Amino acid sequence: MPSPPGTDRPRSVSIAFVRSAVRALDAAARATVLDEAGIAPALLAQPGARVPAQAFARLWMAVALALDDEFFGLDARRMKVGSFAMLCHAVAGQPTVGAALRQALRGFGLFFDDLTVSLRVAGGQALLQIDNRIRTHVHTHFHATAGDAADARRFADETLLVMLHGLLCWLAGRRVPLARVDWAHPPPAHADEYRRMFGPLQRFDATATVAVFDARVLAAAATVTPASLKAFLRDAPQSVFLKQVVPTGLGDRARRLCRSALDQGQAAPTLAELGRALGLSTATLRRRLDAEGAAWGPLKDEVRRDLALQLLAERRLSVADIATRLGFEDASTFYRAFRKWTGSAPGAWRSAQQATLPAG
Structure with missing residues (x-):
């Protein structure tokens, strides 16, 4: 998906996203995907390191292909490669942003066992809520310790919100600002990334992860065309991440x-x-x-x-x-x-x- 006009400058993201993205892989597979993305393995041990956003986008696809899972092995059920594209085709014919978004949430409900997303409207605001049930005893080596499970829960919320916000902006034909994001975890070391990706107002240690935006967006006509669908899916879902790291305003x-x-x-x-x-x-x-x-x-x-x-x-x-x-x-x-x-x-x-x- 091409970047918006005037936003072709290089951007970078925290190494924390890279560490989480490769955590479900064994050592050999991890080395392979990092090489394909052009990310030096030594950077994983540097807490303050950063990588180009394009490199992380390449990593997303490399991990998806290695696991046959577009969601990094985070949920008990794999989101097999091609699932995101199928979901976008399913919502393309909806008349409004709200109808398309609700259709997308039903699709995510079919993909995931441990994650549920709901949409509600209150006081002129739309609230996307992620209920995360990832636990230490499910899945595989990814959740070997309580710390691993906490990282998986956080990264699952981050990744799913990137997908949801990217979909919302695509459906609306513009970047939809988020008025606030509440996170169901303490502030991580890379918390400042959230401001760049989602907006200035971030709150932590909430009971659930919730993204808030103007409810009037839901009533707007969906702007999806065959051409925009093709462009959006050209590099999806990893291209959605690039959209998130390009702020506007x-x-x-x-x-x-x-x-x-x-x-x-x-x-x-x-x-x-x-x-x-x-x-x-x-x-x-x-x-x-x-x-x-x-x-x-x-x-x-x-x-x-x-x-x-x-x-x-x-x-x-x-x-x-x-x-x-x-x-x-x-x-x-x-x-x-x-x-x-x-x-x-x-x-x-x-x-x-x-x-x-x-x-x-």
């Missing part, structure tokens, strides 16, 4: 302007410069970014971090040249920032990538 515009400046060899804009480019006062820009959960300082660091990962993986520039390209005063300042972002030094991260990724 004012924060996204700010990211694009920052990235454009860096690509042209300029310094990252200040908040005042950014406001002038967007036609907003500094105070208004700061307030609106804060409302999106996208304060300018962390947002700028996020852009520089993702560009740093790209440049290091390409191996065309030295670490010192990358530091200069990103606007750091010197290489040592860049080293400190990169270690804070990823938990490793730039050279170590590049070496880990080089162990698996081809040159060029």
